[in-house]
Amino acid sequence: MTRQRIFHPRAEEGTVTVLIVGFVVVLAMLVAAVVDASAAYLQREAMHALADGAVLAAADGAQSEQVYTAGLGEQAQIDPTAARGHVADYLSATGAATDHPGLSWQVSSDGAVVSVRVSAPLDLPITPAGWQESTIVTGAASAVVDIR
Secondary structure, eight states: OOOOOOOOGGGGTTHHHHHHHHHHHHHHHHHHHHHHHHHHHHHHHHHHHHHHHHHHHHHHHHHHHHHHHTOOOSBOOOOHHHHHHHHHHHHHHHTHHHHSTTOEEEEEEOSSEEEEEEEEEEEOSSOOTTSOSEEEEEEEEEEEOBOO
């Protein structure tokens, strides 16, 4: 004895809709993550470029002062106070505070090496529920004024 299967088309109605909605939700989450990651990457590159320029300004300023006042040894000594002044002048001249609202910076020097660290908040372009609306992005650079 064989049984015939009866196909009920109504039993599977709406299944594809649930699947499509699920894919759309996953796709939206992926787009949000990629857009936010790209924005953070570009901000980080901007912070690194800003730190590079600032540390070079500090190193160049320290080198030129020593050349004209004390002569050259093997390495130029970097005055921390002068380095901070050169970094402040550089950041002011480039309009960094206008381009990156909330910009903060730190300069450290041990005499032969000067380091600059810049940070600025980044408002994420797409903020899904449960994510922070902003994050801090940092860039850093160091320079040694080697005369050899």
